[in-house]
Amino acid sequence: MSITQGLPQDFKPDTYDALVIGAGYAGAVCARRLAEACNFKVAVLERRNHIAGNAYDYYDEAGILVHKYGPHIYHTYNDRVHTFLSRFTEWTDYQHKVLANIHGALMPVPFNHQSLKLAFGEEKGENLYQKLVATFGQDKKVPIMDLREQDDSELEEVADYVYENIFLHYTMKQWGKTPDEIDPAVMGRVPVFIGDDDRYFPQAPHQGMPKEGYTRLFENLLNHDLIDVYLNVDVRDIMKLNDTTITACDKPYGGEVIYTGALDELFGFDEGALPYRTVDMVFETLPIDHFQPVGTVNYTVSENFTRITEFKNMTGQVVPGKTTIMREYSRAYLPGMGETPYYVINDPDNIALYKCYRSRVEKLVNFHPVGRLAEYRYYDMDGVTESALELSDDIISHH
Ligand SMILES: Cc1cc2nc3c(=O)[nH]c(=O)nc-3n(C[C@H](O)[C@H](O)[C@H](O)COP(=O)(O)OP(=O)(O)OC[C@H]3O[C@@H](n4cnc5c(N)ncnc54)[C@H](O)[C@@H]3O)c2cc1C
Numbered sequence: 142m143s144i145t146q147g148l149p150q151d152f153k154p155d156t157y158d159a160l161v162i163g164a165g166y167a168g169a170v171c172a173r174r175l176a177e178a179c180n181f182k183v184a185v186l187e188r189r190n191h192i193a194g195n196a197y198d199y200y201d202e203a204g205i206l207v208h209k210y211g212p213h214i215y216h217t218y219n220d221r222v223h224t225f226l227s228r229f230t231e232w233t234d235y236q237h238k239v240l241a242n243i244h245g246a247l248m249p250v251p252f253n254h255q256s257l258k259l260a261f262g263e264e265k266g267e268n269l270y271q272k273l274v275a276t277f278g279q280d281k282k283v284p285i286m287d288l289r290e291q292d293d294s295e296l297e298e299v300a301d302y303v304y305e306n307i308f309l310h311y312t313m314k315q316w317g318k319t320p321d322e323i324d325p326a327v328m329g330r331v332p333v334f335i336g337d338d339d340r341y342f343p344q345a346p347h348q349g350m351p352k353e354g355y356t357r358l359f360e361n362l363l364n365h366d367l368i369d370v371y372l373n374v375d376v377r378d379i380m381k382l383n384d385t386t387i388t389a390c391d392k393p394y395g396g397e398v399i400y401t402g403a404l405d406e407l408f409g410f411d412e413g414a415l416p417y418r419t420v421d422m423v424f425e426t427l428p429i430d431h432f433q434p435v436g437t438v439n440y441t442v443s444e445n446f447t448r449i450t451e452f453k454n455m456t457g458q459v460v461p462g463k464t465t466i467m468r469e470y471s472r473a474y475l476p477g478m479g480e481t482p483y484y485v486i487n488d489p490d491n492i493a494l495y496k497c498y499r500s501r502v503e504k505l506v507n508f509h510p511v512g513r514l515a516e517y518r519y520y521d522m523d524g525v526t527e528s529a530l531e532l533s534d535d536i537i538s539h540h
Pocket residue numbers: 162163164165166167168186187188189193194195196210211212213214215216374375376377401402403420483484511512513514520521522523525
């Protein structure tokens with residue numbers, strides 16, 4: 142692998158069998174597979190000054206490994222994804238835990254046995270818990286809608302508490318919505334866990350953090366003789382699409398193009414911009430060993446940020462006397478201003494607009510949109526890896 146800043150003057154797209162736009166999971170996984178399985182020479186074009194997309198991590202001035210674009214916790218149920226990624230990293234045995242800060246009290250999320258006792262007091266909490274066990278059984282995840290359907294005032298009280306204190310205000314901050322704009326179906330799915338396990342992903346068979354970080358994972362993933370990476374390259378400067386042809390550096394390009402950027406942006410937003418939520422991530426290094434007991438604390442009823450992450454608690458890094466935390470402030474994304482679009486807003490109008498853009502690339506048989514931006518959908522890291530594995534299977538089967 143070579144990594145070059147910018148494109149050389151004599152860059153010739155047609156010396157590559159594939160152009161991959163974006164060096165996040167979607168792009169890097171496809172690049173590696175096409176290089177390995179098809180002996181393709183691959184150019185990865187990335188407009189940021191680093192690889193790894195939104196999973197990028199780096200050591201800050203205090204020497205603490207932080208995640209630039211928000212905390213990333215790896216977990217998957219998919220053996221193929223795990224086997225593939227495990228070629229490029231070892232994993233720690235980190236198990237993610239989340240606490241909600243409710244008026245200063247820290248309670249496990251999803252709401253569980255311990256949370257009930259913290260919220261309602263030892264005796265009442267235990268009685269409510271026993272009632273939940275008797276009604277639904279132990280170690281069950283039950284949506285609060287099911288609690289309401291029992292027509293039992295005590296269980297309704299639990300449902301109301303969870304709705305108000307865990308879900309409502311947090312969702313309003315996260316999505317910038319008023320209570321009546323929140324879909325009741327989503328609200329009903331908020332779970333209570335009838336048990337003591339306080340892990341956030343108790344069922345995930347594979348879970349942890351890459352031992353040397355995500356950026357190192359990507360260095361290994363892209364480290365192949367047939368892959369060249371070009372950073373600080375916005376592909377819109379060299380690539381144009383029409384209904385049937387892709388032009389790169391002013392010449393028709395007939396190789397495979399894996400595109401992991403946003404489609405509306407590629408077309409200059411000419412049918413309108415796809416909306417997103419963005420997040421302002423504010424980092425702070427403190428002169429203490431630890432700030433909070435777990436990786437992430439959600440502020441579900443107070444403050445104007447949504448959560449605080451303490452990176453050392455997730456990575457297991459030992460750095461005495463200092464720690465870096467990050468607060469997340471969620472707000473509407475302003476298109477075309479260089480902001481990071483983080484979360485798609487999944488409503489029918491936006492999906493219809495996305496489909497308009499998507500229909501404009503359908504006839505381009507060598508143009509493959511993949512990933513969270515190009516598909517306008519939320520993916521976890523394992524989901525996007527799975528999608529990239531499947532796309533590359535498809536391309537490999539045609540070569
Ligand atoms: C705040 C936050 C927290 C998250 N936490 C988790 C988590 O805990 N666990 C989990 O599994 N997942 C998490 N995710 C999801 C994870 O970030 C995504 O699954 C993953 O980043 C998707 O990879 P991707 O390759 O599709 O996109 P990206 O990582 O965004 O990569 C796309 C790349 O394309 C580049 N690009 C775009 N346009 C152009 C262009 N015109 N020219 C050149 N390059 C371009 C971009 O710069 C970017 O680097 C989180 C997401 C967010 C927003």
